[in-house]
Amino acid sequence: MLEDFPFYLGLIVAIVLLIMLANKIKVAYPVLLVVAGLGISFVPGFPVVHIDPELIFIIFLPPLLYEASWAISWKELWRWRRIIGSFAFVVVFLTALSIAFAANHFIPGFSLALGFLLGGIVSPPDAVSASAILKFVKVPKRMSSVLEGESLLNDASSLIIFRFALIAVATGQFIWTEAALSFSWMLIGGVGIGLAVGFIFMKIHKYLPTDANTDTALSIITPYLMYIAAEEVHTSGVLAVVSGGLLLSQKRHVFLSNSSRLRGVNVWESFCFILNGLVFTLIGLELPEITAGLGEVSISSAIGYGLLITAVLIVGRMLSAYGAVLVTLIARNFITVADDRNPGYKVPLVLGWTGMRGVVSLAAALSIPVHLADGTAFPQRNLILFITFIVILVTLLLQGLTLPYLLKKIRLPNFDNTLPEEEADALIRKQMAEFALSHLKTNYKEQLSQQPFLQQVAKKWESKDQLADDGHLAKESKAVYLDLINQQRQWLLKKNSEEETLDEDVIRKQLNYLDLEEEKLRFL
Incomplete structure (x- = not known):
């Protein structure tokens, strides 16, 4: 491990330089990091990067989700709860369903269970990619709120689908009654554990003699404990981190001092900056190992499967965006909606085109076990990894590079009922x-x-x-x-x-x- 330390240290330095370059040329840094990682992976003699699939979720997801839940506005999340809920749950499920049928029909050896597994992996859009791109262009506040809220919740819904599909592949059966009870426990238990752990830490911050340094240290520990506690009782660690993070975010002025709030923000921004940079670079660096494990599937066939799944994802999200608007326009005749003005064709077009994939998809794909419980190799694991890589790469390059141009070209109207x-x-x-x-x-x-x-x-x-x-x-x-x-x-x-x-x-x-x-x- 010690001999690899200079390599990882140099990797962080390279990431910082690449992000500086991305800001200079006004390109979203996830795009540049993935391409750079891919290019570096072909350098002769470069170390092969391998991530333990058992640790990928624990290392990256809890702090990134926790930081996102602190950054989001609960008021905006509640205000746009219908459209956010539609994209975070309904659209994610329909996306996974469409991927399952497409993979089962077009990819040899893919069962519906494997298709659902792939769908759960690639269905959630990446918040980091969208926010990195949107900072170069101005969009209405409501749109950024919807994208932030969707990205916070769709990680949980997609990973629940992923978990159920993983069980179905491993056991070869899927019992709906057991799945319904398990799903309910994952939702209720995850939220409950997150709120309980958040409440305990809130009291620790408030009543123990902490200072800015200990408060910041406790804040880093908090999401990991939320996630691990929830996973230990077989509920959703993602929902635990999100719900607990939202609770503590809304109560930050009750239990944290001004010094703790100021210093904590700086530490968390730097911490998540490094984590995001590492994970997007690792997406590119992982390609040689993924490609080597394709076996009998040719590279050209694997690329074709990846492009097919990417096309299904893009078309499905576009249709979902226009479908969500249609449902809202119909629903306003029966219930009160947050804003009943017709958004036209531009808003759903942009929402549909912001479907870049990234951190969560990579983490989920890498967490697929290498072997099943009986010792046999997990079916199609490396092909799933390769397809996930193609989806991330194509959506980042195609949608990520063209989204700023699209936003400038169509000039979204300002729907916000707020002052500049x-x-x-x-x-x-x-x-x-x-x-x-x-x-x-x-x-x-x-x-x-x-x-x-x-x-x-x-x-x-x-x-x-x-x-x-x-x-x-x-x-x-x-x-x-x-x-x-x-x-x-x-x-x-x-x-x-x-x-x-x-x-x-x-x-x-x-x-x-x-x-x-x-x-x-x-x-x-």
Whole structure:
């Protein structure tokens, strides 16, 4: 293991340089990393990378899912729950079903169970790829919210399909009654364990004498414990991490200090940056080992199967996107929907074209056991791996490279009922200052007349100037200012929950600003 350390260290350096290049040439970094990994794999004498399939889920998935659940807005997730639920569950199941029949019909030796296994692997679009591409182009807030919410939940639904198909392949039978009970347990148990572990860690953060460093360390441990605890009782570890992460994300201002929130964000961004970079590079590096195990299947035939499955995925997602819009337009006649305006043909076109595959598909494919319980080789394992690689590569290159052009070409209308971010940011800051000024004058009238610092604060909020540092503050001034910051924080959280159309990213920006203000007081 020690002799491989320089190789992995050099790999991380190469990943960082490639991501810098991707940002420079404005190409989504997953695309560049996969291509680079593929190119490196053909270099003579380059070490063959092998990942233990037993560890792939535990190493990569828990922290990546946990970070995504902290980044997403629960308000937006709930607001667009119908369309997100449709894509995350219904579309994933229909995609897996279509892949199962296509594979069974066109690929020799593929049973329906193997087809469902392949469908569960390649059905979930990758959140990292979509977000990396969307940062170069501007899309309506609702679309980015739907994509983020879908990617958070479709991992769970696809991996549940994958697990059931794996059992069917291994045992040769599938009992619907047992499957229904097992499915219910995976949903209820996964969510319950995630919430329970999240609640325990929330109390640990709140009542034990932790600091920013221990809080950050505990936050890294949390998703792994959620995942392992759920998997130990044969329920969904993915759902446990997502549900627990969403709980802790919504309560972060209750049990974490401002220092812990600020430092934790930086650590998690760097941690997930490395994990994402590694996993996309490994997609390319794994090709020689996958190709070597194809056996009697020729490379040209395997590529053809991969392109066929990719075509089924792309067409199926496009049809699903337009079908979801049609269902919404019909449903608005019977129930209240979040927004009943006709999105036209452009929105489903873009939603359908954002189906790049990536991290979860690779992890699921690599986790297929090499041998069955009786010691025989797992049927079609290497062909499934090769098809998965082709799907990831083609969707990243075809859809990933053309999506920015498509977005610029069709010019999506702005359906959002919100102000532009700059205007919303200025308005929230103005209203927050007015609220804090009123609170200061009402509750700290005497201190305001005696403390120069508080007078400076009031003047700052009245004139919108920046607060000047004056070396050292009296304890009383600090206490009052800390209370004002806390009052502003509570006001922001209340405003976010009361105003459905208010962009939560604007609120989070202001909350981060308050954390920085509070952190600054430690040095005054």
